[in-house]
Amino acid sequence: MIDDDAKAYLHDELRWIREALLAKLDGLGEHDVRRPLTATGTNLLGLVKHLSTWEARYFGEVFGRPFPEALPERGTDLWATEDETRAEIAGRYRRVWAHTDATIGELALHAPGHVPWWPSPDVTLFKVLVTFLTEINRHAGHADILREQLDGTTGLDAEAMAREPDAVAREARRAEIERVAEAARR
Secondary structure, eight states, X not given: OHHHHHHHHHHHHHHHHHHHHHHTXXXXXXXXXXXXXXXXXXXXXXHHHHHHHHXXXXXXXXXXXXXXSOOOOTTSTTSOOTTOOHXXXXXXXXXXXXXXXXXXXXXXXXXXXXXXXXXXXXXEHHHHHHHHHHHHHHHHHHHHHHHHHHHSOOOSSHHHHHTOOOHHHHHHHHHHHHHHHHHHHO
């Protein structure tokens, strides 16, 4: 019983954060979703491509259920090439979701898996779910910051992003925080 409740909860959290991450692309042009906004080149579409690649590996290869499509080579999964479209990357991500959802649905939390790139490679579905939720939430936080840098939009999901405070209120808050930071420096 507890396993079923835990699995349902973790799976629901995964579904929610996937949608929240993908929503960060909404309303942005091709250049903005691809723009490198950090010194390492981090960008929104690259985060989506990266997470789709690793979700496919963790919930596919690890449990002997490989994702049926070719995945990007390691090192090329954090950015979109000129030939890859947003629709292709987002579409693959949604197909990965369906594949992952089937894996989660068909396996018990204690089902064994093998992560060859981990130092302790023998795992369970529970461990992979918790680990991947940590990873996707970490990258969703990156996406939050990137989106805010691009157009000031914040929020945890599409619904929250639609309820943005106005620019005047946002700037007043930023100015107050800057004032406090300056006061602390003195």
